[in-house]
Amino acid sequence: MFFLTTDIPENDFISRTISHHLYDADTAARVAQSILLGVGGGKLLDELGVKVDTYHLNEGHGLPLAFYLYDKHGRKLEEVQKRLVFTTHTPELAGNEEHDMKLLAKMSFFGNVPAEEVTRVAGVENDRLNYTLTALRFSRKANAVSKVHGIVANQMWGENAGICPIIPITNSQNGTYWRDQELHEALAANDDVALKARKRELKKQLFDIVADQTGTLLDPDALTVVWARRFAGYKRADLILRHFERFKKLVSNPDRPVQVIWAGKPYPKDYGAINLFNDIIRQTRPFKNCAVLTGYELALSAAMKKGSDIWLNTPRFPREASGTSGMTAAMNASASLSIADGWIPEFVRHGENGFIIPHAELNRPEHDKDDFEADSLLTVLENEIVPLYYDQPKKFLEVVKTGMREVEPTFESHRMATEYYELMYKA
Secondary structure (H helix, E strand, O other), X not given: OOOOOOOOOOOOHHHHOOOOOOOOOOHHHHHHHHHHHHHHHHHHHHHOOOOOOOEEXXXXXXXXXXXXXXXXXXOOHHHHHHHEEEEOOOOOHHHOOEEEHHHHHHOOOOOOOOHHHHHHHHOOEOOEEEHHHHHHHHOOEEEEOOHHHHHHHHHHHOOOOOOOOEEEOOOOEOHHHHOOHXXXXXXXXXXXXXXXXXXXXXXXXXXXXXXXXXXXXXXXXXXXXXXXXEOOHHHOOOHHHOOHHHHHHHHOOOOOOEEEEEEEEOOOOOHHHHHHHHHHHHHHOOOOOEEEEEEOOHHHHHXXXXXXXXXXXXXXXXXXXXXXXXXXXXXXXXXXEEEOOOOHHHOOOEOOOEEEEOOXXXXXXXXXXXXXXXXXXXXXXXXXXXXXXXXXXXXXXXXXXXXXXXXXXXXXXXXXXXXXXXXXXXX
8 A cells, every 4th residue: 555645745735635634625726636646656666666467447537647657558438448357336416527628638637638638538528537437447347335326327328438347346334343252252152142232332322422422421321322423414413313303212212221322523624514504513402312423433333333233324325325333333332224225235134134214215305305304204213213212122132233244245355355356356
């Protein structure tokens, strides 16, 4: 693994700043970052004498590599296609960059290749280059990151001439890193007493973090729902709050208490997400069993997965290309409660190894969909999960154990690595 930086003494000040911020909000800086990644990456491997059979572009950010290879191999598109594969990760606009050809040419995005030739070879329309579409035209094969996303990606790009096939390879997570060893030893021994005791201990560890950050004291015997991931509008962190009186009733029942914890990281200049984060803090402040944590680093992420009973996932269908946090939650005795998007339809069987939130018809207005899906979410919690947890704890434990047993054979990283090799690289 090689890390690229421009922050070296030989560079002028502006050039040194190119690699200072991930996803820089300045357009020219973002373009410069792509050049650094694509051309810099390609040149580095050549300088080191590394023989490369296949270059894998993970999203379009490193697209200038395609033009570097195009120039290097006699400006023959088929020579680039022999060597290049591509993963598209998201249907979100922000993840499928598009920029003006004049700006890209001015900044040497195409290296030595004239802009007119790029326009012809890449099939550029309206003088704007779409990174994803161009990568699909310069690659021999591409993949989406779940079966649902494979359908969505082919619907998005399939009508465009000259693109390569797009197949699904569902994301995964590394079990060795994420799973709690004591939980899995108890599962393997079929020792429910030990499993429940370890889970309670893990909940207490999470609740110590919550207490340190917020002063909120939570109960390790209470049903605990966690929403934790990158803060982005389409992930709808506040969906559970939409019908607020019902939410209030849910978390205020002393006989069957429900605790809800949020955590996440908005991008620095995503003011909509920052405002949403702050608004959740404001709305939940009166409740003694709700907490909002700052950050989502690896240690906190692991603690939340291990300390949750229910892992809540509420994206707008079909905008969650894959999602992987629910995989690691399932490894640690936490059941998914999720919209059937991304990887979830490939795994969750409602009431057996997790829970599905029914989603609205695609063509309904956004606010109608939000209302419908917020109602669905609360209904599943009120009528199924809460009664199961408090009235049928053995059955709830069986759901959790089934998820633990079933998640790793298919959604552990060995399977994904094998598929990338067999279906993308070797092919």
